[in-house]
Amino acid sequence: MTGPRRTPSGTEAPSSLRRLRRIGTEERFLGPLEAAVMDRLWKRGAATVREIVDDIGRSRSLAYTTVMTIMSRLHEKGLLQRDRTGKTYVYRPAVSREEHRERLSRELVRGLVDEFGDVALAHFAAELDGVDGPHRAALRRIAKESGDAPR
């Protein structure tokens, strides 16, 4: 039987790179509860399931097992790393919030199209990842023309 693969530092790696490549685009995007868990972990840096349950529990009622399932799923997706401390796992984000946001933007249109095929929509943002440096610079320049720099 094969156990979970571990990195040299002892941290349990999120399955494998192959698994990451295999999962679909849709799986890499987060549902509302997954987003809430990631948000708490990005703020805290590391936490156990119980800590996240207590944290989210201040604003909504959630079962321990629900949060545990969500965090295991996020680990499967490669978004969380985990270390075993005694009998419990301590989870940490495997990617920063900025890296995650970057990935989402990059896969925005590709994601919709891959996920649903030949959709008949008129997108505002299409082929965003195909914009080269000079065009980015030009866009930044005209975006600043009103005096408000892009954030």
Next chain:
Amino acid sequence: MLRGERAFGVLILLGLVSSLVLGGVLAVLVPRAVVLATHGAGGPRDVVSILLIGLAALGITLGLSSLLRQLFATLRLIHRLLARRVETPERVDIAAGGLDLAGRIDVVDDERPFSFCYWFLRPRICLSTALVGRLGRDELRAVLLHERYHLVHRDPLRLVIARYLAAGLYVVPMVEDLVEHFTLEKELEADGHAVSRIGVAPLARALYELLPDADSVSLGLLVPVGALSVTEARIDHLVEGRPLEMRVSPASVALSFGALTAAAILAAAQAPAPAQLPPVLAVPGLLVAPASLLFVAAVSGGVEQLRLVVHR
């Protein structure tokens, strides 16, 4: 007339002419197909007939499958997104003020920043919560103005028709070029509509906010290049107001007109009374030339349509 409208008009015209010519071939071939099915193929004329019937069947299948695929994929996307519909945030209502979009905006809970116009007869606008959260009021209004243009012109419906024509008329590769041109023209026009109402900067900021890796901007000169992405062409248009050049390859034009001419000749040659044709067309061996041209166009267009199917 707007350039996008003109492009759509040309597309429909070319679609109608091509359909008439290819429909003429089909009308001649159907009775022959019955004869061939009962008596079998006899000579070169019959072989050409069988191949033409195959091409026509493939065109009809491609067109219908493209139409059904688009409808099904669109329904699936809309159904899944709308299951996550949330109450329209107040800032969206404020940004949409005076745009006559009441009851036609859906905001869905999704962390991908997207917006699009969907549905066919009475289109609607869909915005994600991530997009609403990322953009300021003016940028949001710019996006709504852009989508409103698509909504008013029922662009999703036109897109379905255009793609149906491109798939069904795969032996006329110019149709695919025209569809690409039409799609881009519509984006430029929607941008132009937004700019005329709110100015360039909010629209540019909205686009810029959605670019991946937006902070690592490499400075350089804006130079026109051969293969611009949709967004790059839109940026060019915003920066310089440069009208979009129609890019139809000479090979595509030659193949398209060649294929249509060949189809007309073959229809005449396959007609029940070929004796009325010029003597040159009565020679069975000479059918090979127009048939070959038609097949080259079919392979070229068919490969492109298959590429689209595989890509999507």
